Amino acid sequence: MSTNNGNGSQHIVNKAWSYAHVLRDDGLSYMAYTEQITFLLFLKMAHEQTQPPYNRKPIVPAKLGWASLLAKDGDELEVHYRHVLEELGRQSGMLGEIFKKARQEIQNPATLKRLIVDLIGAEQWLPMDADVKGDIYEGLLARSAAESPKGAGQYFTPRPLIQAIVDVMQPGPDDTVCDPACGTGGFLLAAHDYVVKQHGSDLDPDQKKHLRRDFVHGWELVPNTARLGVMNLYLHGINADPCPLRSGVDALASDPGDRFSMVLTNPPFGKKSSVSFVNEVGDVEKEDHAYERQDFWVTTKNKQLNFLQHVHTLLKQHGRCAIVVPDNVLFEGGAGETVRRNLLQQCDVHTLLRLPTGIFYAQGVKANVLFFDKKPAQEQAWTNKLWVYDLRTNMHFTQKTNPLRREHIDKFVKCFNPANRHKRKATWSEKTPEGRWRSYSYDELIKRDKANLDIFWLRDRSLEDSEDLPEPDVLAQEIADDLQTALEQFSSISGELNSRK
Template identity: 80%
Template sequence: MSLASQNVVNKAWNFAHVLRDDGLSYMAYTEQITFLLFLKMAHEQTKRPYNRKPMVPAKYNWEQLLKKEGDELEEQYRHTLEHLGSEKGMLGDIFKKARADIHNPATLKRLIVDLIEPVAWSSMEADVKGDVYEGMLARSAEESPKGAGQYFTPRQLIKAIVDCMELVPEDTVCDPASGTGGFLLAAHDYVAKKYGKDLDKDQKKHLRKAFVSGWELVPNTARLCIMNLYLHGVDADPPPIRSGVDALASAPSDRYSVVITNPPFGKKSSISIVNEAGDLEKEDNVYERQDFWTATKNKQLNFVQHVKSSLKIHGRCAIVVPDNVLFEGGAGETIRRNLLRQCDVHTLLRLPTGIFYAQGVKANVLFFDAKPAQEKAWTRKLWVYDLRTNMHFTLKTNPLKRSDLDEFVKCYRPGKRHLRKPTWDAEKNPEGRWRSYDYDELIKRDKVNLDIFWLRDKTIEDSDDLPEPDILAQEIADDLQMALEQFQAIADRVRE
């Protein structure tokens, strides 16, 4: 994060403390920031060099908030959110059920004048708005580990994944668990920057109207995603994000050329219901879908089946999955066998711990291509890159950088996968992180286990190579957290 971005994040966090004293949660504060930030950037984009047609009615635009003071300002802000929420199309979706939770006019004025107004958000080179949001989520996660930050995918990882996907202007990109839109924004920006002035009129329209699609179950998160997309030039109507809709509930009506996603962590699928006493309770949800290979309560396994169904023939997928998707028996084995046979499962990236806000997460990125039906298995060779063994990252002291993924992207060989070569060699380079496994090797593994590793763990064998105490303590805590979740899953199954 740049110094300018860090300064804005720090200032935003100082305001958060003020509003915390007024009883506003950190996540609620983040949402209020996005309302104001959207109004400011929508105003900026009506000016040069953007010259976009005003989206916000003049009576409720950013300039009206700047003019007001005291109770009139608080009233204007409240009416603005209420009115914009009643608008049709993308604007109405962005402000749907929006509430003005900042009730102190003096604090609201300072937020507008001191934090938002001085910054020319649209013209800054870095995605400072993204930096602010990520910074706020990081701070919020520190204060409350169960906050929404646990589902925020590191943007450096997103960039590396998108760099591997060989995106072109004609693609249709889907994220069935879009969150705040990190993958969709990165995909859109990749094509916009790579092809830029070479795009013809129809391609530009496609990029604005139909290039990205997504689902987000949590309405407030979907709101942030739609805002982000609009402010990056996506102005589809109806909005490209389906808010409050469970993507797993039904088979996809459309197929896409690219699916990139990081479904929310947590194994069980459940739905919220109101029981006879009027209380909210969770009910286990098994999705009975004809397009699924098998029925399971494991949400991650269901997402793997769903994204396979969402792909066009020859469509490409990159999905972040926890380790259990790679080794779990029963439904997991059934899904892996079918995936290896019916798709070209060509790449697995083993991710390091300590890069997500949620604790105890051990995850991977699985890359595969959809293929037409045939008797012979489509997967010929699975290439595995191990970025986990002997790698130590933390959110604070050693965060994941894009450069940490440079070797993986180079080994991946986007557009030239047939030229891949291993960096691992049993004699010449036993520490190599990149090697392949043939289909016949994979299918013979117990339960078709794809949780593959081969590097010597130096932290176990050599005490001189132990990581710093804070990193080691966090890794122990992560392992304990994962063990507790697995014990809980066993306890749940025993009760069933």
């Protein structure tokens, strides 16, 4: 959780945690608690939008709104809250999507009242930095991930990283931005907010309408996570029918037919692909599967390679993409090599950001951000030069003691030179061997074994000098990450061998 939001923000986060403990004692999971927080926060913020200085038209019927909850106590409150959730779930459009299959999980009316009055009702949420609400969600969901291997932590990308990616991609008011694995909508919201901040005063009526109804598009398989995403979009003024975020749909299952000018995404980690579907009770079930799609370059069970191929399909000609991929996508042979060679040939693969370890909830992840533009067919390869920024070597982060902050990525943003990326200057040279930014020509890339893009050149000082070792807790986490990665690779190989018997 972030600690740089000021004392007031941290106070609210701590208060949310205290209620989480109370409800845990009542048998409520962190995920279920987060859902209840979501419902109540939405109702409170929808109410705030109707008050000065916003004075917006109510988006929730008055008899189901925030004031109706404040007016009741005891068993009457519990019954009414259940009724509110059921009725809102029957509404059309995004409102109905937010409350679809919503259930009242808080059995103690006194606890529910305290949650409404003391935690949610005591604060003004709309003027608050979005990071505060995000801190509550992400903190609880990280705990949820810790208590269950199927937890939701894998769906979250560090906000400083999202912000930096959006800042270099520079979405415009006429773009259509897609995330086929959108989680709670972090990339979509950041892109929307970027356009509002950069172009808000210059938007014409058609652009404002586009921003509200057709700017963002997302897919999210897990219904509970999608609910958070729809709520976030709705409260940011995005109001489209049908809902721009498709819930419970396996994005990899087929080509949706839609094409977008920009894709920003961090697909779920995990190497093996599977057909995922939501069963009758709302749980996600999976069956191992290799997606056979005519639009893919190669058929593989590797989920990450499938997402990379899927993203290529989703882009319009000259569409731009930033996608988080694990290291194996950069070096794996077979299908991996096929995908990389096709990508280098058919797209302008211009930038690779090597991410540090310790920044994701999922342990053992070594990831990168790959930036490329889709191009029309031609005989000559579209990739001319790949610029690589190494933010990993000799960089040490942990979720708790040293989280990734925006200032850690500022140098990359400057080197990327989003104003004119064709005028970049390397910081590495033979005279400056510690430089983190350098380029490789297409010929150099294609001559590498298996067109391997897992490129690094900096000296790892911890291998040479014990004085340069990171702090013990960081070192322990890095060792654990490496062991976790190795374990996952062994498990994958074991699974493949068993499937052949």
